[in-house]
Amino acid sequence: MKYAYYPGCSLEVNSAAYDISVRAVAQLLSIELQEIDDWNCCGATEYFSQDELTACAVIARNLALVDDKVEQLIAPCAACFLNLKKTDKLMSDSAEMNGRVNTCLAAGGLSYRPGRVLVRHLLDVIHGDIGEAAVRDKVVRPLTGLRVAPYYGCQWVRPMSDVDNPEYPMKMDDLFTWLGAEVVDYPVKAHCCGGHMTQISEPQAFELIRRLLQSAVDARADMILCMCPMCQLNLDAYQGRVNGHFGAEFKLPIIFFTQLLGIAFGIAPEQLGFGKEIVAALPVIKAWLGRAAAAVA
Amino acid sequence: MIDTAERAHSSSFLREVIRETPGGERIIHCLQCGSCGGSCPNGPDMQYTPRTLFAMINSNKRTEVLSSNTMWCCVSCYLCTTRCPQSIPITDIMYCLKRLAIREGLAKDSDAPALAKTFTGLLDRYGRSFELGLASRFYLFNKPLALLRMGPLGLSMFTRGRMSLVPKKIKGIEQLQAIIKKARQVGGAS
Numbered sequence: 001m002k003y004a005y006y007p008g009c010s011l012e013v014n015s016a017a018y019d020i021s022v023r024a025v026a027q028l029l030s031i032e033l034q035e036i037d038d039w040n041c042c043g044a045t046e047y048f049s050q051d052e053l054t055a056c057a058v059i060a061r062n063l064a065l066v067d068d069k070v071e072q073l074i075a076p077c078a079a080c081f082l083n084l085k086k087t088d089k090l091m092s093d094s095a096e097m098n099g100r101v102n103t104c105l106a107a108g109g110l111s112y113r114p115g116r117v118l119v120r121h122l123l124d125v126i127h128g129d130i131g132e133a134a135v136r137d138k139v140v141r142p143l144t145g146l147r148v149a150p151y152y153g154c155q156w157v158r159p160m161s162d163v164d165n166p167e168y169p170m171k172m173d174d175l176f177t178w179l180g181a182e183v184v185d186y187p188v189k190a191h192c193c194g195g196h197m198t199q200i201s202e203p204q205a206f207e208l209i210r211r212l213l214q215s216a217v218d219a220r221a222d223m224i225l226c227m228c229p230m231c232q233l234n235l236d237a238y239q240g241r242v243n244g245h246f247g248a249e250f251k252l253p254i255i256f257f258t259q260l261l262g263i264a265f266g267i268a269p270e271q272l273g274f275g276k277e278i279v280a281a282l283p284v285i286k287a288w289l290g291r292a293a294a295a296v297a
Numbered sequence: 298m299i300d301t302a303e304r305a306h307s308s309s310f311l312r313e314v315i316r317e318t319p320g321g322e323r324i325i326h327c328l329q330c331g332s333c334g335g336s337c338p339n340g341p342d343m344q345y346t347p348r349t350l351f352a353m354i355n356s357n358k359r360t361e362v363l364s365s366n367t368m369w370c371c372v373s374c375y376l377c378t379t380r381c382p383q384s385i386p387i388t389d390i391m392y393c394l395k396r397l398a399i400r401e402g403l404a405k406d407s408d409a410p411a412l413a414k415t416f417t418g419l420l421d422r423y424g425r426s427f428e429l430g431l432a433s434r435f436y437l438f439n440k441p442l443a444l445l446r447m448g449p450l451g452l453s454m455f456t457r458g459r460m461s462l463v464p465k466k467i468k469g470i471e472q473l474q475a476i477i478k479k480a481r482q483v484g485g486a487s
Contacts, residue, residue: 009426014459038468040424045373046416049395049409052317053484057476058420090319097319100483107479108472158375159388166379192338195372199435200408201342204370208338237450276457 003125004066004073004117005033008080009041010229015077017273018229021258022076022122024267028138029130031122033074036065042083045196056097057104059087063117064110072118074125076258078155078228085119085160121156123227123257124163127171135178140266142180145295146288148260149186149221150176151212153231157190166190172225172257179264184219188212193231198238206245209234213242213250222284223253225260232256236278253281308357318386318393326383327351333377333387339370347377347387350394360403368394369407411439421477424467429460 011019026033039062047055063084066073075081091098091114098114105111126135150172158166167190173183191212194205212235216224226232236254243250255277262272263285269275274282315321327348334346344365345353353362371391378388395413398404415435419427432451436444454460467473 012425012465013461014428014454016458040467040469040473041420041426043417043420044426046413047420048373048392049413050399050417051396051480051484052319052392054477054480057480058473061473061476094319103483104476104480108469108476110472110476154374154376158379159386161379167376192372192374192376194338195374196409196412197339197372199412199432200369204339204342237454241446241450276459278453278457 002032006075008077015229017276018256020273064112082155149216193234225257310359320386323385363398363403369409427464
């Protein structure tokens with residue numbers, strides 16, 4: 001099936017590994033991604049803090065640019081996903097907001113009818129539309145013996161909680177169980193990573209990041225799997241500074257769930273964006289592959 | 298018991314918050330249970346937890362609320378919204394209070410408004426986020442010393458191809474700017 005694809009700014013540069021692995025995995029699963037032509041930034045949380053109508057109008061431009069023949073959109077970034085879904089909902093719920101946003105879009109020669117595009121996340125599409133049997137069918141390298149902590153963060157599960165349980169989501173747990181991995185019980189799986197607090201107030205952000213890392217270490221996870229670029233950035237890029245701040249020695253790879261999914265599907269690590277993470281993940285993957293090979297022999 | 302309509306009548310600030318927040322009318326149903334502050338990852342750093350803040354809004358304490366640090370501790374994780382037994386859109390009320398605080402010039406004790414302004418300034422100009430521009434401008438003007446600490450991290454991001462040196466401008470930037478200009482006219486924001 002064909003979906004409109006909204007990569008978002010993070011996937012263009014700082015989380016290119018996510019974009020690369022999303023495209024690789026989607027192709028293998030026959031999920032056709034049609035990138036929205038000339039999409040713009042969703043404004044993250046920063047536009048809603050200043051001006052609600054402009055926030056919605058900027059986001060709605062992307063919905064208006066979706067090809068007429070395409071009904072569903074995939075946004076891998078949890079913040080973009082929420083913004084697109086929230087704007088569609090605000091316009092659906094209020095005729096006044098719909099009118100105001102469309103007045104703004106008209107200034108750019110565009111229009112959008114709320115409800116026309118269904119905003120989805122790739123995890124939900126793989127879990128629900130592709131499903132267990134088809135996913136299992138594609139596994140060429142079962143993740144047996146690899147311990148993973150599935151980290152969902154907040155903006156995908158809340159407040160649009162129709163996608164999964166808002167406090168203890170399970171879809172990534174299910175997916176990696178199908179792939180043969182040992183999915184650890186990760187009680188903080190939907191806790192906040194601190195978002196932009198790493199820029200504003202480091203001590204506040206570092207404590208949130210520390211708890212997420214410590215919980216994964218306590219569960220003896222080999223790595224944390226992310227589905228949001230902000231979560232990945234905070235846990236990976238700031239891990240060294242968190243160590244410095246607390247005198248800790250975390251050295252936990254933080255990768256995107258699509259990267260490991262690709263490994264299970266037999267895609268080469270070089271085609272999945274490995275090597276871009278700050279805390280190297282490949283040595284852990286290779287050590288596991290070695291153990292798996294030894295177990296077979 | 299005070300009638301909710303009567304309460305809304307007595308606090309002009311309460312009416313303002315309700316008017317400016319989608320679904321904001323739920324605020325009058327607050328039970329003062331404290332689930333919001335107890336759930337908040339940044340609750341301990343707030344001058345007033347959301348529960349207290351709502352009582353203050355009820356009491357028309359506009360300046361005290363808008364000059365507090367509470368909403369600037371909010372990173373939009375929506376846990377309070379999910380847990381609120383009265384279905385109050387707490388995160389959206391925090392967004393509303395952020396907007397009002399900026400508009401009234403009462404936003405202080407946080408770099409969050411500066412970050413928001415720098416971020417959307419780049420969006421207005423290019424149509425895409427530009428991290429190097431965001432980081433350099435934000436830190437230079439707000440916390441120049443932190444720029445030194447951020448240097449090594451920026452460098453390791455750059456060497457892994459995770460930071461671009463040049464901004465990317467969308468083709469339809471004029472279209473986007475026309476939409477933004479219209480939104481400011483219609484919304485009456487500056």
